[in-house]
């Protein structure tokens with residue numbers, strides 16, 4: 001069987017190994033710990049590195065060191081740990097190193113709780129560290145995508161020499177589903193030429209300091225050019241029954257799964273509902289959203305947060321049609337009934 | 348003809364092309380110790396023939412521009428994180444020689460966790476620790492190593508132990524750990540001590556090249572600018588003030604006994620990775636549905652609930668696993684977290700012939716209640732016409748609803764008769780598949796290897812499933 005019943009968190013590691021990831025540096029935190037546990041089990045079997053670091057700060061800096069060799073490497077955590085990693089992520093972006101960071105979101109702020117939430121959108125999508133940088137962000141909504149998008153994240157990271165996030169929520173991490181591995185080709189790990197390998201022909205410099213303001217500005221402009229290319233080429237999305245939709249529901253991760261059921265239920269009740277699901281949160285599929293804002297009468301964003309993605313949707317919509325919002329927090333997952341009820345009221 | 352007897356080490360660049368301004372001299376202040384230590388590192392690399400393998404990690408601090416000078420691989424690290432960066436680099440470059448070169452603010456304040464744990468893991472790196480009792484780069488603020496009474500810009504009346512604590516002795520700390528094999532403190536105050544410093548640095552790098560273990564050299568180093576003294580007085584200050592507090596000596600040297608670390612394992616790639624991951628890649632693309640679920644129970648949305656320890660999560664996994672093997676889309680979601688510990692646990696399972704939207708089962712078509720609180724909590728949510736399996740061995744009340752099918756099964760009792768109450772969940776599984784024909788027994792049996800981790804328990808689990816089936820048959824339920 002090339003299919004396996006697997007938790008999303010495990011699927012991440014299987015995808016990472018197939019993607020040629022050679023090193024995992026982590027620190028345990030619920031609901032992301034299975035990622036570290038799976039890495040601890042599988043990585044050494046494949047001659048690859050697993051280190052449980054003393055903190056998330058250390059683990060992201062180990063990633064910096066390994067990524068500096070031009071190899072594929074990764075780390076994973078949840079909100080409190082991602083907050084600690086932000087310094088390192090800024091350095092990684094500034095030094096133009098590729099790596100994959102998985103965030104399995106839990107309730108916040110502070111210690112919050114370990115139930116699923118989507119409150120890390122701002123710190124991940126907007127770049128929670130200092131400086132003018134961006135990270136591509138993939139938002140899986142199934143165990144299959146935890147594998148596939150992790151695999152893809154390594155490609156994107158390497159293509160642009162940039163940190164890339166896989167942003168999941170506790171549910172997507174903890175949920176078991178069938179995962180099909182037949183389609184992924186195992187990537188043979190290699191060290192890219194620009195990396196520091198400790199050899200005569202790799203005396204390269206990995207660095208984010210530019211003392212001269214003009215040089216630093218030029219460096220920043222180069223980064224922005226790169227982000228523009230990413231915006232042009234990397235946006236991914238999925239739509240469901242949007243062709244004739246009056247109301248387009250918008251959500252990512254576990255929320256998008258609930259919204260899909262809401263769309264079906266709403267259609268049964270005679271409401272022309274559709275679903276737009278961003279697969280990349282940055283870059284956001286603006287062209288599609290622009291198309292939809294002309295064909296639909298209303299957008300309805302649902303998140304397990306205080307309303308973070310909705311801000312970006314509103315920026316795209318520019319007031320052309322109403323953008324409504326419904327959010328749950330604290331680990332509560334919106335129910336189909338509750339969202340259906342609001343959808344009916346809005347229609 | 349003449350031969351130069353003193354020349355710049357080849358591990359330095361000829362001219363410092365990364366540097367702004369004069370590219371023939373360093374950026375260090377006159378009389379600073381950093382340049383001397385740089386030279387010891389470079390000469391050691393030359394003498395040991397390690398230049399090409401070396402990776403120099405520049406910290407935040409005055410030596411942030413280490414990469415101006417070292418003609419090696421260069422990584423610049425965030426403040427205090429050099430040992431973590433060095434760890435990441437060394438782990439993926441096992442044949443390299445990694446040098447984490449750090450100041451006292453970097454190593455003994457902001458980076459305390461990173462240095463202690465890199466040392467404790469016994470990373471195969473060499474740490475050169477410049478103790479100049481001050482923050483040089485930022486203009487002379489207090490360092491963790493600033494001496495008691497020493498005036499700095501942030502201890503204008505001198506370091507007061509009641510407010511700032513005592514100067515940190517890093518060699519003393521590091522040498523307490525098991526993993527480090529060589530820990531020495533040296534000083535730059537006179538020719539004899541400088542010669543020792545040079546030897547210590549070379550020894551540390553040599554031990555790294557022999558894969559012996561973690562090595563740490565602390566250098567008491569002068570900062571005339573930060574200390575606001577001239578160069579000769581700075582040397583005197585090391586001797587008179589620093590050395591009495593920071594004894595210059597070998598704190599630990601187990602290098603003779605230390606066995607070299609094993610060589611790094613070869614990276615496995617290609618199809619073998621699938622083998623390691625336990626994935627059998629087969630050619631057939633789409634697996635079609637093999638077993639038809641009776642119309643009445645098609646696309647079940649299942650809730651299973653009970654006490655933690657009753658195996659409710661595993662029962663859900665079993666249903667999902669077998670459903671998947673029959674070609675269906677499946678999801679399994681636990682109520683995870685605190686709920687899992689002690690109290691009630693529950694999980695949602697979907698088995699569907701089409702894409703599954705919400706995996707959360709809010710209105711179960713099948714409810715399995717293994718204890719009373721679970722039945723009380725979830726019975727009311729069931730869809731009309733749904734089917735309830737309830738564990739009469741643990742539930743002494745009757746279900747309330749009249750519009751559902753009720754199947755009483757004393758699962759825990761049957762399991763206990765089989766000799767292990769923990770298989771009550773499998774008794775329920777048997778009852779479910781007998782009553783609903785949701786999934787075939789044969790596939791349940793071939794699924795065991797996937798969801799029962801202790802293989803010796805498979806026969807017992809099989810018996811439990813059969814006992815559950817028999818209970819339904821015998822009682823015409």
Ligand SMILES: Cc1ncc(C[n+]2csc(CCOP(=O)(O)OP(=O)(O)O)c2C)c(N)n1
Pocket residue numbers: 407408409410426449450451452453454477479481482483484485490
């Ligand atoms: C996170 C962070 N905090 C503070 C600073 C500012 N900073 C730069 S160098 C330095 C002190 C370095 O002192 P030390 O490690 O003793 O090295 P020295 O300059 O004396 O060689 C500080 C606090 C920084 N760059 N990053």
